[in-house]
Amino acid sequence: MAARVNISLGDEVMLKKPHPCGCNVWVVKRVGMDIKLECSGCHHVVTMDRASFEKRYRGHVSGQSSDSPDVGGEK
């Protein structure tokens, strides 16, 4: 079984392809059957299924293992 990408709400992840706005940091907004990501550059929201997400996933920027400082988004 392939390793699953471990993500949780509020994590910041990079995808293989940056968003057209030039930003490649996405904030995880929902985790479930579908993954909802918000572009941290332009706040565009995309939803994709987990398999598609795992294909595009490149790495974490923050979240997961850390007490890294929160960038304090909008909200």
Ligand SMILES: [Zn+2]
């Ligand atoms: Zn964007």
